[in-house]
Amino acid sequence: MASLGLERCYMIMNLLFVLTFVLLNSAHCFNPKGLNVSAVAGESDWSLARATFYGLPTGYGTDAGACGYKNAVAQAPFSSMVSAGGPSLYKSGKGCGACYQVKCNSNQACSTNPVTVVITDECQGCVNESVHFDLSGTAFSAMAVPGQDSQLRDAGVLQILYRKVECNYVGETVVFQVEEGSNDYYFAVLAKYVNGDGEIGLVELKQALASDTWLPMSHSWGAVWKLGVTSPLRAPLSLRLTYSDSGETVVASDVIPAGWQPGAKYKSNNGTINAAGWANAGVTWYGEPEGAGSTGGACGYGVAVANPPLYAMISAGGPSLFNNGKGxxxxxxxMCTGNPACSGRPITVTITDECPGGPCTSEPVHFDLSGKSMGALAKPGQAGNLRAAGVLRVNYRRAACSYSGTKIAFHVDAGANPYYMSFVVEYENGEGDLASVEIQPAGGGFISMQEMRSAVWKLNSGSAMRGPFNIRLTSGESKKVVVAQAVIPANWKPGQTYRSIVNF
Known part of the structure; x- marks a missing residue:
């Protein structure tokens, strides 16, 4: 009993110590101006998982996957960017077709850039973790720093971050493949390239002349649904899909025609694809074939365009994108799908330069990509063919910037001095552009800076300013605010880069 009382005493003392520590730190260290609220919110939808890979190092896993997609996994729009899922992802087959973003930062070979994969198979042995992705060799390699994919594959089981995302197969409509063994009394079908949720919770079938009767099909295996009837089915057949998460429905009217055959594929043609904000643009490329475009770009990022976290995945923009420097x-x-060399999967680029002439001014929206970005739009091994294709038509949409693990940096211009401060703001998460930048010298208040025709902000003070400097940033559209406390020190030097501890 004495021993038990002593243990309780120690427990109470430890609890008091922890509470005291928390209260003291809350009272003395909490600074609401410097709290990176948006950065916390931006990462809140990422969760931890483990990842391995299977199949060939540059392959697609297997075309005998448990979802039944067969060799479609190697072709556009899957383009080998697929994964087998552990039990929590495969969901006994109902997880087939779901899309996830995955990224890694736990290894030096990790690029930290997210890639999108589709669940197309089951990993039966992936039971040691609550969430496990057994990626294709291609998808696993896509998480690596360029040229370090083999080092990443040699790392074994990786800790990664993941999140569920909407599937977007631009230019594709849902395809229904009738299973072998189907007949007039037994019908089984697999659906692939389903946009949105990706996961299907219910499939229903309607026969010709039965305008109000939808017959629920039962889940068979993988992405296959089946229906048995006592009288012959009357084609054409319509199929209605209900998404698992949202409960929304998509109807493919008369998609299975009269005279249908087992093993045949039938493509819907009735708007089953959600464009999800995609629009059309033109694309060219400039600089070296595997390069970063130019390190003298009009935004002022300099050599940073070739280094992490941009990794040369950048673009010059035509007038509507560059927007006089505000872009x-x-x-x-x-995403490109209109050329045989196109992979059909999206890439993310950052606007770091201006394209002032040529096709960039003859179209409403034009991207002049770095050579590396242009190559990233291609199927494996076909980057050269895509770069030789001339002006491409692509789909594009605005995306949130996500420089995982990177904080906002300030590169002070070479001509800055105590009376004139100017710097480039780099690596802003979220919207990427800024509505305002304010600087606070030591002993003073915040002063608005002027944006130049680039990512450079400047202030002619009229009197000498002393550091350290606090810098307050307001994002372009949402008007979110972060404050980089004392980010430019008292002994700052022109030409130096100073990294904050905040981001949007």
């Missing part, structure tokens, strides 16, 4: 730092997803 510097904005991020876009781009």
């Amino acid at each position: 510097c730092g904005t991020c876009y997803q781009i």
